[in-house]
Amino acid sequence: MITATGITKNYQRGAESFAALKGVSLNINEGDFICLLGPSGAGKTTLLNILGCMDAPADGDLVIAGQKVVTSGRRQLTDAKLDRFRRKHIGFIFTDFFLIPSLTALENVEMPLLWSGKPNRERAKELLASVNMDHRLNHRPTELSGGEMQRVAIARALVNNPRILLADEPTGNLDTKTRDTILDLFDHLNQQGLTIVLATHDHEIAERVTQVVRLNEGRLEG
Amino acid sequence: MGVWFGLAIKNLLRRPTRSILTILGVTIAIAVLYSLLQFQVNYEKGLKKELGALGAHVMVVPKGCPYEAATIVLHGGKWPRYMDEAVLEKVKSVPGIAQTAGIIMDAILDFEKNENRIFMGIDEDYPKIRGNWHVQGSWFTGAKDEIILGENVAKLEGLKVGDTYYLKEKDCSFKVIGILAATHSQDDGFYFLHRKTLQKVFDLPEKLVVILVKLADIEQADKVVAKIRTMDGNLNVFPLSELLSTVGNLVQSTNIFVLAIVFIAIAISAVGVLNTILMAVYERTKEIGMMKAVGASRSDIFKLIWLETLVVCTTGGLFGVGLALAFAKVIESFVRSALPYASRSEALIGLSLSDSLACVLFSVVLGLIAGWYPACHAASVKPMEAIRTE
Incomplete structure (x- = not known):
């Protein structure tokens, strides 16, 4: 499903160049539930963003669902094609949920369908029901708890029916009980065939996934 | 399209005071423009009507x-x-x-x-x-x-x-x-x-x-x-047609000057709109990055921000025409006090479909121009950089 080869990424910090990823190679199969585990600053988020086509590597190759996205550090798709590709294949979940405060839970979930040109309120309702949020459809983010906001964010990530779900510290802002509920939901989605890549520094989460990829200082370990 | 409009309106309502003040700026500028357009047409019409009703062709007065x-x-x-x-x-x-x-x-x-x-x-x-x-x-x-x-x-x-x-x-x-x-x-x-x-x-x-x-x-x-x-x-002798054209030219010259001032006012209101929308874009950089991350394309973001500007300007245009009509009597009495030649047989500011459409259309164009840069800026936001923004 995802093949990343020799991925490198550098950031500029003032006059200094800092290597966030140093030749990372990774192969993810369809239906995998992978955890990118590592301490803060290990390069988890950077790798996740590159896998999600939201950032470009300095070097390396990236193939997603048979599509060459990056070859030798050069993007193979135009902006518009990359937007469409990402919309079709990849769902994203963030630590801070990033829901739009002026919209209700239902409208937040429906929003990506708007970008696809196919607004579908029923589809959004179904997904909210599948994450047990059908009782909070018309509530705004400020009226929801952290766990509820993350469930809305998960529904939003799934609304375009992607094949890959990328989650960056999705339980970072949640208590243990809520974290487990969200992880149960991920398990359920994975069992239905969804490929999930989750970045975290929480070792307990690592115990629940099918494969753990350890990152430290921009390199894969083990 | 209705969903897009709904989203644009909700975004504007997040900062209601700022949005209302920006709309007010456009409203006032368009109200002045509408009043001036109406004045130009009705003043000449009224003058012609009055001179026609006078029945005379030539007027003889003392020097x-x-x-x-x-x-x-x-x-x-x-x-x-x-x-x-x-x-x-x-x-x-x-x-x-x-x-x-x-x-x-x-x-x-x-x-x-x-x-x-x-x-x-x-x-x-x-x-x-x-x-x-x-x-x-x-x-x-x-x-x-x-x-x-x-x-x-x-x-x-x-x-x-x-x-x-x-x-x-x-x-x-x-x-x-x-x-x-x-x-x-x-x-x-x-x-x-x-x-x-x-x-x-x-x-x-x-x-x-x-x-x-x-x-x-x-x-x-x-x-x-x-x-x-x-x-x-010791007499002034002049044909009324000459008087009509001379007074018309006099008013026309004044109108051109006033129109120039109106356009400056409109330009200022356009800069106000640009500023408001650009501020909104800066404030929502993170959110725009997130929208891109969950599937919005450059053109989607451009469209959304442009639509917000259009909503502001079109609303301002509609309210502007309404304001001009609502305060027609007040504006008219002010104009009459400054311009004694103005006809009393014809309302100087009245309802005109063509002028109303022209003003609303003008405000739409104003929105398209004022919204261009903020929309381009928003469309060029890179998702990851935006999401990292504090």
């Missing part, structure tokens, strides 16, 4: 500002420049003239009521020039205490044919012998006395303020005007 004289003739008033009545006979003798009417006029200002009563001294020649005169009652019989009232004056004074009108300032009583049927012109607001009576009451013996001239053939206007001018060097 002085001819436009001031025209104002006196059109709207009435006191103009301390007179010519001798003998001029009338001389003018009548010029070949090519079908009809003349000598007029004397005076006004009494009532400081308590802040009202200006206009008295016009005429004879039987005046209605022949005006054409649309119908007097209920009778015409002057030759008695020295007769008065004919304009329709509005009769209503205002509460007088009817047979009643007595007492002119306190001159200690004179007049018998109302006729009431002029509505002409929808300035005549409706005048008090008409026989010319000889007015000359006596106001102590202006054998004096005239204006002679109206109707030509037998309008094509001969230049010849007739030249002839009268050579006859007496």
Whole structure:
């Protein structure tokens, strides 16, 4: 499903160049539930963003669902094609949920369908029901708890029916009980065939996934 | 498209005060633009209508500002420049003239009521020039205490044919012998006395303020005007068509100047819109990055931000036209106080579908221009950089 080869990424910090990823190679199969585990600053988020086509590597190759996205550090798709590709294949979940405060839970979930040109309120309702949020459809983010906001964010990530779900510290802002509920939901989605890549520094989460990829200082370990 | 509009409106409502103030800026600018467009059209229309209703082709007045004289003739008033009545006979003798009417006029200002009563001294020649005169009652019989009232004056004074009108300032009583049927012109607001009576009451013996001239053939206007001018060097003689075009040009020049100021105001409001939307984009950088991360394309973001600008400007445009119409009377009274030539028979600011559409369309174009840069800026936001933004 995802093949990343020799991925490198550098950031500029003032006059200094800092290597966030140093030749990372990774192969993810369809239906995998992978955890990118590592301490803060290990390069988890950077790798996740590159896998999600939201950032470009300095070097390396990236193939997603048979599509060459990056070859030798050069993007193979135009902006518009990359937007469409990402919309079709990849769902994203963030630590801070990033829901739009002026919209209700239902409208937040429906929003990506708007970008696809196919607004579908029923589809959004179904997904909210599948994450047990059908009782909070018309509530705004400020009226929801952290766990509820993350469930809305998960529904939003799934609304375009992607094949890959990328989650960056999705339980970072949640208590243990809520974290487990969200992880149960991920398990359920994975069992239905969804490929999930989750970045975290929480070792307990690592115990629940099918494969753990350890990152430290921009390199894969083990 | 409805969902897009809904999203744009919700985004604007997140900062209601800022959005309302920006809309207000556009509203005021468009209201001024609409008022000016309407004024341009209606002013000229009104002037043409009034001059047409006057029935004369040429106006003969004593030396002085001819436009001031025209104002006196059109709207009435006191103009301390007179010519001798003998001029009338001389003018009548010029070949090519079908009809003349000598007029004397005076006004009494009532400081308590802040009202200006206009008295016009005429004879039987005046209605022949005006054409649309119908007097209920009778015409002057030759008695020295007769008065004919304009329709509005009769209503205002509460007088009817047979009643007595007492002119306190001159200690004179007049018998109302006729009431002029509505002409929808300035005549409706005048008090008409026989010319000889007015000359006596106001102590202006054998004096005239204006002679109206109707030509037998309008094509001969230049010849007739030249002839009268050579006859007496102390007269201003001008065809009304010339007056119309001169006053029109005068107003046109003023309008161009005012229009330039209006466009500066509109440009300032456009910068205000640009600033508001750009601030909103900066504030929502993270959110825009997230939208891109969950599937929004560059064009989606561009469209959304552009739509927000369009909503602001179109709403401002619609409210602007509404504001201009709602305050039409106030704006009109202000304009009239500054422009005495403005016609009273025609509303200066009225409802015009074409001008309304032009103003709303203009505000839409304004929105498209003002929204371009913020929309481009938002569209170019890189998702990851935006999401990392604190």
